[in-house]
Amino acid sequence: MNIDSLVLLAIALPLMGAAFNGLVGLFAPGYRSNKTLIGTLGTLCVAIPFAIGVLLFIQFDHDAHITRAFTWMSAGDFTADFGYRVDQLSLLMMLIVTGVGALIHIYSIGYMRDDPGFWKFFAYLNLFIFAMLNLVLGDNLLVLFLGWEGVGLCSYLLIGFWFTDLKNSEAANKAFIVNRIGDFAFLLAMFILFKDLGSLDFDVILAGGASLAPATINWVVFLLFIGATGKSAQIPLFVWLPDAMAGPTPVSALIHAATMVTSGLYLLARMSSLVLLAPGVMTFIAIIGALTAIMAATIAITQNDIKRVLAYSTVSQLGFMFMAAGVGAFFVAIFHVMTHAFFKGCLFLGSGSVIHGMHEVEHQLEEEGHEVHLDPQDMRTMGGLRKYMPATSITYLISTLAIAGFPLMSGFFSKDEILFKAFEYGYSGNGYAWFVWVVGIITALLTAFYMMRSYVLTFRGKERWPNADRIHPHESPASMTGPLWALAVLAIVGGFLGLPGVIAHGDLNWIHHWLGAPYGGPVAEAVVAEHEASFIVVEWILLILGGVIALVGLGYAWRVYNRDGIEFDQKLAIDFRGLYTTWANKYYWDEGYDKAVVKPVLGLARRVMDPFDRYIVDGLVNGLGSMVRAFSSLFKYLQTGVVQNYAVAILFGVVLLLGLIIFG
Amino acid sequence: MTPQFLFFCLAIVAITAALGMLIARSPVSSALWLILNLFCVAGLYLTMNAQFLAVVQVLVYAGAIMVLFLFVIMLLNVAALPSVRDIDWRLGVGFVLGVALLAQLSYAIASSTDLMPAEVSLESTVATGSVEVVAKELFTRFAMPLEMIGVLLLAATIGAVLLARRVSPK
């Protein structure tokens, strides 16, 4: 098989899986109970594309390969093909999406087994993978946008998967609507690009970008970034992501941690040569990323819902990635996307395993007739789970260490590389990068702290649910712990793909080498080349600093939470008073939006749009109706029902037409 | 008897028969007049050397379709409708339109002689109307439409049976 058909097969398979499971499940209810078949089919439709991705990766020969499936639309000068691009960046993303995706599919077979919507869940998951592959493999912005909207749709469907609960529907709506704001900016950027370049193909955009006016470039990059803030949950559009945890946990792992939320980064990396032409906007990106990172990290400290801690952690880590993009180090951002997919995927799946176990506790309590409302996601009712769920506990700990930047784990290398690049960029005369660097260091410390807090509160200490002496959860089945182990191993070794220069003998690290020099940012490279000798020392120092910070954060949290348990949160609240309240209330973003946007819009709707709708829109429709009726009362007399009158009319038409032909 | 004379005779009988069909009060005599007209048309086909069509005309029209008509007329057995009717607007308009149509057709025939050979020559057309030529065309170039016609006729047969079936009261 040649590359073209391989690529198309990889993209078509998830769609076929979605269509099959979805349609057969919809029309043949008997199929729905066939969960092994549904799950296997859904997983294969992602695993095979992963295998194809590996094959393409091995065969890849450093030239982008473009597959044109068919012309999507053609209007005037404008044509858009369903073209797919296999190059270094898209291959890497494809491997992440399908690899982590396949693992999470396997996990879902166990996690969702008792759910009546099992078939629907797998159909949605496959559809998501299809959209995501369009997003990362698309050869022009339009196909990318199609995937972009597709993943948004799947995100909506999966957040609201248990839509009978109004809260979940609202979370889904929130995610969709907030994303629309970013999408709108993305659309505007596409319009500008099309107006000035006449094409949306990546080749044209990246080659022609330099010829654009500086103001245009600034606008395009700015709007693309706004689009990215929506999808990748940055200030000011991050508010949907924590609420998105209403969806099933595998969804949180796949969509809201590992893949979809990183698509904003992918967009910026794809457009990297254009982004580098807009240094002003890069400053903005880096600062937004830094602010988001520290803001989300501080909120995460105060959260008690295990999934919400992870959600804010995701926002924070995404902030890290944008910091990297903002200092021009796109390859590092992609590196962090990859390591983050491993450890955050593992953390979410681990939390799912915990929730699975706590549900069991809840059921047992109910069976015994206790009137307790146990929130299976609340860390305050957990504790001591490591005895009952050893595999979950160990993998969760590994990933916690990885995300915190424990030396030699994957997060250590990727996070350190981000900080190092920020430092380097600051050193080469960009003052804002110092700010980014400092914020990054603080955030890294906070990350280590809150992640260890969540581990200790969940897995160590005393059991805090009622009747803990008799009732306890069990380890999840192998279909769930298997993916946990796989991701945990990746979370340990994944970092070696991006060993820092000092360890890798001063050479470019593998990721950078693979993606190519343009993804590294030209300024920093020049500076490094100039001060090579001194920079080796600096890099060592920074590496050690990163490790020390992680150890301090981890160690402190380990000590205080093992000693005081959840009571330490109260101590924190007293020590930080106002600050802690602000954190616990998430900086009042939701309240602010509610006051500034939601309430005014609703008020406007009630006061202005309701009368408008009632009198003008309805009036128009009713008016049209009565107008038609009035006319018809006149013309209905033409309809005599006498066939021969109609025949006369036909003859009249014939005479007219003949006259036109003969005399016209 | 020259061909022209033959043509005139046939034409006059054909027109007379058509008029007879229009005027006759009873549907049975209308149908008989129409059969005469159809025979004349078959004769006209012969004057043009279209033997195949002439035979088909007699077989299909006079033999099959008109028998069906007569059969239905007799099956329904309705008395002749009163032919006198109120003179309404349709008579006037229809008459005017009919005359206009005839005028247009005459004009078209008179003015378009350059389009085609002016005459149908018996000698030159011996070949084109024969059964052999028509059959060859029908089973090669027009084989597909021929099959479609078969399907159409089948559909019409089924449709007619369904429509005319007596619906048993249930």
Added chain:
Amino acid sequence: MEIPVDWYLALSAILFLLGVIGVLFRRNVIIILMSIELMLNAVNISLVALSQATGDVSGQILVFFVMSVAAAEAAVGLAIVIAIFRNKLSVDVNDFNLFKH
């Protein structure tokens, strides 16, 4: 010794017009159907005449098809007439006015 094509065409026009008049003015629906047959025949005459004049046999093939369609049309049309007659006990086209406003 030859007959001008125009004569055939003129005859065709006259017969067609007579068919039109039948369709417009007769009230018996069976006679209306017969008038339609007459119109089809009129058209057939001109098709054959032009076919023979130009030496192109496809005109006659078309006539053959017209005949087949006419047969189908007569069968279905008469079946409809029978069906309507069962309900209305009439073949007067003025009684068939279900489409009246």
